[in-house]
Amino acid sequence: MASTLRPLMMILFATWLLILGGSVIVFKLIVPIPDLYEGRIGLIVTAILKAGASVALVLVWVWIMVNLRNLYVKRILKPVSSD
């Protein structure tokens, strides 16, 4: 039983670390970025850049999760499937 759950627990733990790490990057690095230019245009450009960077981070998060899933499936589910 423990061997069945260990890889899934590792995926859960990795997901937890990704959530914590992602929130640190978004709110500690991306959100405090100062306006790139003076005035209204600078405000809008900076906001778009921040939103873009956050979306990119989410996409990286999804990419990592899909790869973790594929790794698990390749190692554990595929041998069963190819019987």
Place this chain on the structure above:
Amino acid sequence: MSSSPFDSQFLVLVAGFAVLLSAGATYVASSLLIGLLGKKGRVVMDYHKKGKPMVPKPGGPAIILGLVVGEAVLYLFTQQASLLALMATLIIAGVIGLLDDVVTLSGAVKPALLLFASLPILLLGAYDFHLALPFFGAVRLSIIYPILLLLAIPVTSNTVNTIDVLNGVVSGFMLIASIPLIFALLLFGNYVVAAAATVFAATAAAFYLVHRYPSKIFPGDSGSLTLGAGYGALAIIGRAEMVGVVALLPAILNSFFFLSTVKRLVEHRKVKERPIVVSEDGLLTASRKPEAPISLVRLIVARSPMFEHQVAGEILRLAAFSAILAALTALTVRGF
């Protein structure tokens, strides 16, 4: 919220009464529903057992009743508007769930309707747009938080709905997930919401008694959507969003795995290829077809086939592991 010793003692007494009332109401209503639904022929096949017995469904009304009665008692004594928002959310999600139990809503209509369950929290202002994050305190999200809140209840409801796959899983899972939430709420000093979360745990525990293997009744979508909406609402009004997300991780991963293989919002009953195969003697085996969706149960039985109660036990162990991570998250949030 209750700073003086008298207030604290009073709140503990009221919470104790609300917990007993909600657990009692849930258990008695479930027992009555088992007989009533059985007589009316409102039963469904339990696919994962030898002989495929018929089981009454839905037990959701008992869950809705237990939760609303318990939270109403807390509201009467504390007069906190956030509890009104919680009750309204529970009732709206419960009604949508009942509708789904009767007519089976599509995979896209259900989350759309559940947006209405978020509205009471928004309209009664039962939220704080300062999101409490681990390690570096709260972050002001005055524009994006209400948008995220609107999506939060449909997401938590549907996520919890997707793990209602085996006997005792959804009720046991919500009971375990509510423990770190109560811990976090006590740690953050949100004592009234902690009492409301204890009522939630008591309802889940009472329903687990009739839902555990072998199930005497299934919660149906009315039960699972109500539990999911209630959990999401508690995390929001208690400012323990991150803790709630981490505690629900096994269910979130289950949804993520499913959606990333099916690649669309679809009602799980309408998926052609099943992720698992059930043998005549009730042994659950991972599907060998590559087009079958990936689910938590399929991954658990991938190494070796298991019986239903064994898989349910494994899912609850994963829930316990996530609950520990959620409690650690609460400590990192509290630390700053």
